[in-house]
Amino acid sequence: MKLYYSPFACSLADHIALEEAGASFEREAVDLETKRTASGRDFRTVSAKGYVPALVLDSGETLTENVAVLDWIASQYPAVAVAGPLGRTRVLEVLSYISSEIHRSFKPMWHPGRDDEKAGARATLAAQFELIAHGLKTDYLFGDRPSVADCYLYVMLLWAARFHVPVPASLNALRNRMDARPAVRVAMTDEGLL
Ligand SMILES: N[C@@H](CCC(=O)N[C@@H](CS)C(=O)NCC(=O)O)C(=O)O
Incomplete structure (x- = not known):
């Protein structure tokens, strides 16, 4: 492939x-x-x-x-899936949220545009990352190893750093764990x- x-x-x-x-x-x-x-x-x-x-x-x-x-x-x-009766559905839930909400919210950051639009996007993104972080108690979204959902979240966290979007400490920690993975x-x- x-x-x-x-x-x-x-x-x-x-x-x-x-x-x-x-x-x-x-x-x-x-x-x-x-x-x-x-x-x-x-x-x-x-x-x-x-x-x-x-x-x-x-x-x-x-x-x-x-x-x-x-x-x-x-x-x-x-190795990058989540087991259990709702495993796949929970992963799709997060992937869809990242795709349709977070990924989309970054759009103004990638294009020349008004500063107030970018500030608005930054505030929206900060709230979206807070929501993802809410209740995160494990090293990765679904336990002690990353799934495909963490891979997508990681890229959004890299973009957050690039565009100065504040993210909760727990997500910064997740990003650091991902950074270190071979x-x-x-x-x-x-x-x-x-
Ligand atoms: N709906 C697509 C969007 C993918 C997307 O936005 N790709 C961007 C890079 S992050 C791209 O290739 N943009 C170039 C373009 O749209 O011309 C998906 O979720 O995979």
């Missing part, structure tokens, strides 16, 4: 999840401005959506959307971030 990613984009979550899972996969960077892959291919021939992540499976089928890609990775690799370091190094 092959992951199409862009450095420091949300696709870093999928990149880390695949590394954490011990999966064997190829990866290729995409220039999101020109929509060209590192090998010069028009990325829209891989995914008409033109955004990352895109994961091309060994069957030739292409998966897009972080929630779907991360859920698929968890379905294939129990799989995270491999993915970050691959993306030129370390």
